[in-house]
Amino acid sequence: MGRISLQIDLRPLPLHACDLFWGKRRGRVSSLEKLKLLAVTGGIPRYLEEIQTERPAEANIRRLCFRKEGFLFAEFPQVFSETLASRSPVYERILRALAGGDKTLSEVATAIGVARSGVLSHSLHDLEVSGFVRKYAVYAIGRSTPSRLHKYRIADNYSRFYLRYVDPLKDAIQQGLYATASLDQILRWDVILGLQFENLVIANLPALLRCLGIESSSVRSAAPYFQRRTNRHEACQIDLLIQAKHTLYVCDVRCRSRIDQGIIEEVSRKIQALRVPRGISVRPALVYEGELDPGIQAEGYFDALVSFQDLLSARC
Numbered sequence: 001m002g003r004i005s006l007q008i009d010l011r012p013l014p015l016h017a018c019d020l021f022w023g024k025r026r027g028r029v030s031s032l033e034k035l036k037l038l039a040v041t042g043g044i045p046r047y048l049e050e051i052q053t054e055r056p057a058e059a060n061i062r063r064l065c066f067r068k069e070g071f072l073f074a075e076f077p078q079v080f081s082e083t084l085a086s087r088s089p090v091y092e093r094i095l096r097a098l099a100g101g102d103k104t105l106s107e108v109a110t111a112i113g114v115a116r117s118g119v120l121s122h123s124l125h126d127l128e129v130s131g132f133v134r135k136y137a138v139y140a141i142g143r144s145t146p147s148r149l150h151k152y153r154i155a156d157n158y159s160r161f162y163l164r165y166v167d168p169l170k171d172a173i174q175q176g177l178y179a180t181a182s183l184d185q186i187l188r189w190d191v192i193l194g195l196q197f198e199n200l201v202i203a204n205l206p207a208l209l210r211c212l213g214i215e216s217s218s219v220r221s222a223a224p225y226f227q228r229r230t231n232r233h234e235a236c237q238i239d240l241l242i243q244a245k246h247t248l249y250v251c252d253v254r255c256r257s258r259i260d261q262g263i264i265e266e267v268s269r270k271i272q273a274l275r276v277p278r279g280i281s282v283r284p285a286l287v288y289e290g291e292l293d294p295g296i297q298a299e300g301y302f303d304a305l306v307s308f309q310d311l312l313s314a315r316c
Contacts, residue, residue, distance in 0.1 A: 011131065012043030015204045019312045021048045031309040033057040035255065035289050036189065039196035040065065040072070042157035043203070047072065058183045065166050066178040066186065073173060076162040091127055094120075095154060098133065099163040101195075102153040102224070124152055132156050134202070136223040141248060141276055151226065155203070157196050165192070193255040193289070197308070198224070198239055201253050201287055207314035208251075209242075211306045212285060218244045227273065236273035240287075247281045248274075255289040255308075264301045287311075 018038060022029050036057040041047035050071050051060050064072040097103065097111035108124070109116040127133040134155035154160040165187060172178060178186065201208060202224070209216050225241035227233065242249035252267050267284050276282055284301065289308040297305065 012203060013045055013048070014043065015200065015207055015312050016315050018043050018048060021051060022053050025053045029053070031307070031312060032289060034312065035193065035197065035200075035308055036061065038200055039157055039193055040161045042199075044158065047075075047158060062178070062181070062183055065162075066169070066173055066181070066183075068174045068176065068179075072158065072162070073166065076159065076167075090123055091132075094123060094127060095132060095159060096163055098152060098154045099160055102151045102226075104149065104151050108152060128152075132159055137221075141243065141274060141280070151224070153195075153199075153224075155199060157199050160199075161192070161196065190256060197255045197289060198253045201251075201311070202240060204311060207311050208240075208287065208306065210314045211310050212242075212249060212304050214242065214244060214249070220244065233275055234273040236270050238270055246279065247283055248276060249283050249285055249304075250274075251285045251287055253287045258291045258293065259286075259288055259296065260293045261295045261299065264296065264299060268301070 015038075019026055019034065022034065033056065037048075037051055037060060040061055041051075050064055052063075055063075064070045067073065093112045094108060097108055103111065105121065105124070106116050109120055114120060124133060124135070128135050132155065133152050135150055135152050137150050154163075166173070169178060169186070202222075205222055206216065209219065220243045222240065222242045225236070225238040227236040229235035238250055239253040240251040242251060250267065250271055252263065252270075254263065263286065267286075271282055271284065274282070283303040285304040285306065286296070286302045287306045287308075292305070296302070
């Protein structure tokens with residue numbers, strides 16, 4: 001009768017599967033190099049197939065994104081119009097607004113110059129279903145139901161990278177001006193890898209739960225957390241807040257060449273800003289890529305230290 005008997009929601013590959021694309025070189029290629037490529041491609045199998053594993057990450061990214069014949073240089077306009085058809089200009093405006101950071105529905109409306117309406121909500125829903133955008137709610141600490149406040153972020157690493165770093169240089173790339181340029185002259189990896197790394201961590205929550213030793217059945221919510229300043233508490237933003245039945249896991253996600261002890265004070269201030277009900281334990285965790293200051297582990301502040309390599313190795 002034409003009814004749907006099976007619906008498959010295809011998502012990016014988990015990190016341990018992405019790691020297999022490096023084949024026999026997997027053990028010789030650093031986690032940072034893999035992170036750079038995954039920050040650009042996400043876990044999309046077709047994009048990972050384009051990686052030449054014998055070449056460094058920068059060479060691959062320059063070949064794929066910053067040359068006019070590059071596979072990922074032409075990919076965004078094509079896949080975007082094919083996936084979202086005639087309304088693609090509206091959806092693209094929304095994505096461009098979100099490329100600068102997470103936004104509420106009202107903030108998206110303001111950024112693209114339209115009224116907050118059901119039409120805008122429907123468009124955001126379409127982007128969410130298509131895998132471009134992720135919607136997340138703020139769960140009041142200690143409660144199992146979300147608040148009415150939601151934010152949206154670009155979930156697809158490739159789309160965000162293209163909009164932020166490739167599209168502004170589109171004309172110059174077509175002229176071949178970046179065909180041999182050093183990526184260090186184009187990109188600031190310390191800025192790029194921040195949110196891109198967060199996206200990878202959130203998209204691979206089952207692997208993180210395994211690394212933290214948390215039973216998935218005990219998790220009530222897991223999402224970025226933001227708290228507005230009021231007369232009763234300070235503003236606070238947490239990369240990933242995992243709420244289990246009796247425990248709150250405050251996860252800070254960092255990617256730096258060297259992570260110093262100052263991070264302990266930063267996370268401590270965030271925890272102090274939270275209003276945690278009695279009977280709930282708070283456990284800080286650091287999810288990181290980079291070299292840790294030896295004092296971080298010696299201090300014993302974090303209940304868990306999870307490296308990107310740990311996530312790449314974790315099977316769910």
